Amino acid sequence: MKIIASVLSILSPVRFLVVAFTCALLLLSSVFPAFAIDSYQSHPTEGTTQLLDIQRKTDEAGKAPPIGLRKTQNETNEGLNEVQGAADIDKQKRPENSQSSTSVEETIKNALEKVTGGK
Template identity: 80%
Template sequence: MKIIASVFSMLRPVRFLVVAFTCALILLSNAFPAFAIDSYQSDQTEGTTQLLDIQRKTDEAAKEPPAGLKKVQEESNKGLNEVQGDADIDKQKRPENSQSATSAEDNVKKLLDKVTGK
């Protein structure tokens, strides 16, 4: 019991430093929450145009009777799906643009190999 008490008494300055560091971290994270603001700034009307086009197509589809198979296939073949078309197709991950990507399993194996020294 005396050993544990002596260890805790030796850790008092370290405990103070840990508490001070934690308080400073909380203060800084509240004072500067958005360091990511320097990243890409989109135009405010950039997404609105796409959404208005999608809304227009949705309104047209609601007024018409249910679409036949051929019409649905034609619209779907224009892009990702019938409604979205090819909007933001370059931002989405697909097999065609993800050939060089590594899987989570490969990442874990590499990490374990580094840790174990293999």
């Protein structure tokens, strides 16, 4: 009986810490998403023209019979693919515009060198 009483007396401060940590976690998790409001705010009409053009081409492709290989290759060479064309091509990551970026392997290697104090 003394063992149970001693365990319960130890759990009281631990229970308080668990409740306090949980409350703090809930508070912080509900507050931090609000900081995203300061980021870029797009206009409702932005991108609508591109999406309508893509939708039009998609509808045409769905109604038409399957296209041949030559036509598919010609339309694909114009942009990202035959439906999307060159829409948002400047926002897409490709080898041509990613030469200065570091790979995951290089990032990990750099981090390990910093941690271990190596070159």
